[in-house]
Amino acid sequence: EAAVTQSPRSKVAVTGGKVTLSCHQTNNHDYMYWYRQDTGHGLRLIHYSYVADSTEKGDIPDGYKASRPSQENFSLILELASLSQTAVYFCASSDNRGKDTQYFGPGTRLLVL
Amino acid sequence: AQSVTQPDARVTVSEGASLQLRCKYSYSGTPYLFWYVQYPRQGLQLLLKYYSGDPVVQGVNGFEAEFIKSNSSFHLRKASVHWSDSAVYFCAVSAGGNTGKLIFGLGTTLQVQP
Numbered sequence: 001e002a003a004v005t006q007s008p009r010s011k012v013a014v015t016g017g018k019v020t021l022s023c024h025q026t027n028n029h030d031y032m033y034w035y036r037q038d039t040g041h042g043l044r045l046i047h048y049s050y051v052a053d054s055t056e057k058g059d060i061p062d063g064y065k066a067s068r069p070s071q072e073n074f075s076l077i078l079e080l081a082s083l084s085q086t087a088v089y090f091c092a093s094s095d096n097r098g099k100d101t102q103y104f105g106p107g108t109r110l111l112v113l
Numbered sequence: 114a115q116s117v118t119q120p121d122a123r124v125t126v127s128e129g130a131s132l133q134l135r136c137k138y139s140y141s142g143t144p145y146l147f148w149y150v151q152y153p154r155q156g157l158q159l160l161l162k163y164y165s166g167d168p169v170v171q172g173v174n175g176f177e178a179e180f181i182k183s184n185s186s187f188h189l190r191k192a193s194v195h196w197s198d199s200a201v202y203f204c205a206v207s208a209g210g211n212t213g214k215l216i217f218g219l220g221t222t223l224q225v226q227p
Contacts, residue, residue, distance in 0.1 A: 004156070031213050042203065042217040043157075050213075058214060090156055094213060101147075102215060104156035 003027065004105035006091050012111045019078040021108050023091030030095065032074040033102065034058070034066060037088040046089075049074055081112045115140045117204050119218035127226050128196050134189040134221045136178075136204030145207035146187045147215065148178055152200045160202075163187065174198070199225045 003026045013019045025032065031050050035043040045058030047066035055066040063085060065077040078085055088109050092102040116139045126132055138144055145164055149157040161172025168180040178189045187204060201222050205215040 033214065040219065042219045043215075044217075045214045048214060092157075096213070100213075101159045101162060102213075104149075104158070106154075106156045 004091055004093055004103050006089075006105040006108050008108060009106065010109040010111075012113060013078075013081045014113055015081060015083060017081050019081050019085075019110065019112075021076040021078075021089055021091075021110070023074045023076075023105055024072055025074075025091075025093040025103070026072065027093050027095070027103060028071070029093035029103075030071070031093060031102075032068065033092045033094075034064075034074070034076045035090045035092065036060065037090060037107070043090065046076065081110075083112050086110060086112045115206055115208050115216045117206055117216055117218035119202075119204055119221050121221050122219070123222045123224070125224045125226060126194055129193050132189075132191045132194045132198075132223070134202050134204075134223065136187045136189065136218060137185050138187060138204070138206045139185065140206050144187075146178075146180060147205045147207070148172065148176070148187075148189050149203045149205060150200045151203065151220070157203060160189070194223075194225050196225045196227055199223055 005024050007022045033048040034046040037043050049055045049068040067075045088107045090107045091105040094100045094102045118137045147162045148160040151157050161170050163170045163180045201220045203220045204218045208214045
């Protein structure tokens with residue numbers, strides 16, 4: 001069974017503070033993704049990575065950085081959190097681009113006050 | 114540009130009734146299509162996927178979907194729903210290229226009434 005875990009599961013942050021969301025996968029997958037879920041927008045891709053030590057911008061990268069220190073770990077970093085970044089964040093992994101199933105983590109609920 | 118439209122934000126059906134959740138996509142090439150389900154406070158789980166071949170694909174828990182190229186549709190169906198099917202259902206198309214990213218519809222919330 002594919003496994004993607006995220007931490008923390010929920011977080012309250014202050015505006016202007018730094019937030020780091022972590023994702024860990026035990027699937028031995030090369031591809032990892034960070035999505036954001038908002039009411040009325042579905043899921044949108046923030047950053048993705050297809051190899052360790054390399055990240056790529058997705059559709060809505062502004063205000064976010066990503067880090068892929070190893071194949072298993074992929075972090076999303078909000079250097080200066082803003083109210084508009086309140087959302088649910090999902091990490092996913094897949095074995096190959098396009099065709100393969102993406103396996104999602106349980107999500108992190110982020111509230112920025 | 115690729116896009117996915119799920120025209121029904123919310124669908125309510127009675128337990129035991131049949132179900133169809135609609136999905137239409139816009140994609141210039143051969144699409145890879147997916148249906149995911151999200152239960153409350155959980156991540157997305159794959160129901161089924163279509164790459165090629167038989168246009169009717171079977172998924173988990175009795176779900177199936179039919180790819181109709183002429184209509185750019187990939188509707189999800191189930192013959193008899195159970196209360197436990199209540200969830201949010203997302204249709205998605207793979208954007209292809211080098212990203213592998215998925216383009217999601219806005220989702221359809223299914224409520225099954227006892």
